Amino acid sequence: MLDVALRHRFGGDGFGLDVAFQAAPRGVTALFGPSGCGKSTILAAIAGLLRPAAGRVALGGQVLLDTAAGIALPPERRRCAVVFQDARLFPHLSVESNLRYGLKRAPRGATGPGFEEVVALLGIGPLLGRRPFGLSGGEKQRVALGRALLARPLLLLMDEPLAALDAARRAEVLPFLARLRDAAGIPILYVTHALEEVDALADSLVLLEAGRVLASGTVEALSLRADLPLAARRDAGVLLPCVVAEAAEGLARLDFEGGTLLTTLHPGGPGTRLRIRIRARDVALAVEEPRGLSTRNILPATLAGIDPIPGTAEVFARLSVGPSLLLARITADSVQRLALRPGMPAWALIKAVTFDHRAVARDDHAPAGPG
Amino acid sequence: MTAGLSPEEWQAVRLSVEVAARSVAISLLPAIAVAWLLARGRFPGRMLLDALVHLPLVVPPVVVGWGLLMLFGIRGPIGAPLHDWFGIRLVFTTEGAALATAVMSFPLIVRAVRLGLEAVDPGLEAAARTLGAGPVDRFVTVTLPLMSPGILAGTVTAFAAGLGEFGAVITFASNIPGETQTLPLAIYSATQTPGGEGAAARLAFVSFSLAVGGLLLAEVIARRMHRWLGRG
Numbered sequence: 001m002l003d004v005a006l007r008h009r010f011g012g013d014g015f016g017l018d019v020a021f022q023a024a025p026r027g028v029t030a031l032f033g034p035s036g037c038g039k040s041t042i043l044a045a046i047a048g049l050l051r052p053a054a055g056r057v058a059l060g061g062q063v064l065l066d067t068a069a070g071i072a073l074p075p076e077r078r079r080c081a082v083v084f085q086d087a088r089l090f091p092h093l094s095v096e097s098n099l100r101y102g103l104k105r106a107p108r109g110a111t112g113p114g115f116e117e118v119v120a121l122l123g124i125g126p127l128l129g130r131r132p133f134g135l136s137g138g139e140k141q142r143v144a145l146g147r148a149l150l151a152r153p154l155l156l157l158m159d160e161p162l163a164a165l166d167a168a169r170r171a172e173v174l175p176f177l178a179r180l181r182d183a184a185g186i187p188i189l190y191v192t193h194a195l196e197e198v199d200a201l202a203d204s205l206v207l208l209e210a211g212r213v214l215a216s217g218t219v220e221a222l223s224l225r226a227d228l229p230l231a232a233r234r235d236a237g238v239l240l241p242c243v244v245a246e247a248a249e250g251l252a253r254l255d256f257e258g259g260t261l262l263t264t265l266h267p268g269g270p271g272t273r274l275r276i277r278i279r280a281r282d283v284a285l286a287v288e289e290p291r292g293l294s295t296r297n298i299l300p301a302t303l304a305g306i307d308p309i310p311g312t313a314e315v316f317a318r319l320s321v322g323p324s325l326l327l328a329r330i331t332a333d334s335v336q337r338l339a340l341r342p343g344m345p346a347w348a349l350i351k352a353v354t355f356d357h358r359a360v361a362r363d364d365h366a367p368a369g370p371g
Numbered sequence: 372m373t374a375g376l377s378p379e380e381w382q383a384v385r386l387s388v389e390v391a392a393r394s395v396a397i398s399l400l401p402a403i404a405v406a407w408l409l410a411r412g413r414f415p416g417r418m419l420l421d422a423l424v425h426l427p428l429v430v431p432p433v434v435v436g437w438g439l440l441m442l443f444g445i446r447g448p449i450g451a452p453l454h455d456w457f458g459i460r461l462v463f464t465t466e467g468a469a470l471a472t473a474v475m476s477f478p479l480i481v482r483a484v485r486l487g488l489e490a491v492d493p494g495l496e497a498a499a500r501t502l503g504a505g506p507v508d509r510f511v512t513v514t515l516p517l518m519s520p521g522i523l524a525g526t527v528t529a530f531a532a533g534l535g536e537f538g539a540v541i542t543f544a545s546n547i548p549g550e551t552q553t554l555p556l557a558i559y560s561a562t563q564t565p566g567g568e569g570a571a572a573r574l575a576f577v578s579f580s581l582a583v584g585g586l587l588l589a590e591v592i593a594r595r596m597h598r599w600l601g602r603g
Contacts, residue, residue: 074500084498090499133601
């Protein structure tokens with residue numbers, strides 16, 4: 001368990017940071033928010049690279065920082081490895097020496113994946129003898145991931161590790177990140193402003209704005225809330241954990257708790273577990289079972305609630321499909337016209353072609369294949 | 372002997388190289404320390420130290436030599452104990468010539484080392500810290516290798532400049548053939564001697580060649596190092 005409480009102020013007119021949150025002992029906690037909300041500052045303070053005005057950071061019972069008690073471990077003794085946005089590989093060392101840099105300095109008795117295992121996991125075997133300057137951005141970031149993990153840390157801090165990469169390189173590195181997350185067995189704090197990365201990697205979310213924590217909780221729970229800035233995004237919607245039941249040419253069948261979805265995605269072979277984002281704006285709602293539609297997914301549901309979206313004339317209709325929840329973004333006018341009220345039966349309509357590509361295989365038991 | 376130099380002239384060349392090499396050996400470590408203080412230190416008097424280090428660049432070399440004579444002369448505040456307790460005499464010796472040369476080239480080497488240090492990305496040192504490297508560890512394994520082009524540039528520049536130091540050497544160490552008569556002093560003596568024009572020309576040529584050769588060598592090594600560090 002990572003416990004963080006920090007207060008800091010930059011310069012005279014700088015923004016103030018005042019946050020407190022916890023991260024689970026396993027899995028990825030994403031610090032999510034717009035640029036300049038203070039998320040990288042939080043990371044630097046946890047790593048010990050920045051001394052906050054006041055605060056306390058404790059990791060699994062060990063106090064790393066407690067300004068009130070005058071405790072501030074130097075970064076080299078915190079065992080918090082950092083993956084920086086700009087990789088920061090040592091240019092004068094080979095890839096292998098870079099990877100071994102932290103490993104050599106890890107405390108005796110520290111456990112974690114071995115050298116060969118990490119090299120295989122990240123697919124960087126062919127790069128070992130090379131120097132960082134010849135590597136592509138994606139390769140550099142993979143080496144940086146390996147170097148951090150091999151330092152045998154108790155906490156992995158990732159500071160927008162994909163932000164400096166173009167879309168193709170991001171797509172290249174993301175599956176490796178997912179594999180690393182599954183292999184690491186330690187908490188990972190992941191700073192990002194890309195919802196795509198949250199969807200693919202995060203278990204919990206700490207939502208930040210202007211130096212404050214707006215909300216924290218599981219990704220699934222927070223994406224259901226209409227009162228958060230997440231709701232205002234075009235891609236607001238729920239994250240649905242699914243398993244591929246059937247993957248035929250052109251159309252795949254995904255099982256989720258309470259139902260089944262047909263999709264034109266190519267999510268991988270049967271049994272692949274993944275999490276897909278179903279955007280609220282892609283979900284329509286009917287009060288009678290529709291017929292003669294091209295829409296492939298017509299799910300019987302119960303209208304669980306109606307949440308107005310602040311600042312708009314629209315609402316999120318919460319639809320229970322078995323134990324799962326879907327969100328439909330509809331106008332307040334439709335709510336009036338159809339006399340919608342919580343508890344009534346409804347049908348959720350989702351076109352099979354609207355799923356976007358924000359699905360990354362995740363497997364909590366064994367590393368999933370990249371791509 | 373080759374290149375048509377007389378044994379005495381060769382002696383001056385060898386002595387110059389020796390004095391320059393020893394001067395670099397004396398000043399390199401203090402220069403790295405001072406460059407570190409100037410680039411990274413936050414302490415009162417940093418500007419004063421900066422000014423002090425650069426003094427030999429603006430003060431006439433003869434004045435530097437005179438100052439050394441005052442400090443390190445056998446009756447000076449440093450020279451007297453050195454002489455009385457350890458039997459070390461610096462004035463009028465090769466060691467003295469090296470010391471005078473070291474003081475004169477100190478600002479050059481500090482400046483180059485400091486530039487090299489300032490080119491080191493502090494982000495890499497921060498990365499080393501998060502990977503468990505303590506202060507000495509990360510200085511040796513990250514900072515030092517990354518600033519090595521600056522150290523090399525400083526070493527070569529100081530060596531090349533040291534070959535030609537005149538004023539401070541002649542004032543502090545005098546002009547003793549085989550002891551303190553380096554290339555420029557030998558050239559000076561040759562020009563003062565009737566019929567010494569030939570010797571002066573030969574020595575001047577050697578001096579020129581050494582300087583140009585040193586700079587070329589430095590350039591080649593610097594390029595290799597930058598490639599080694601991946602800076603193109």
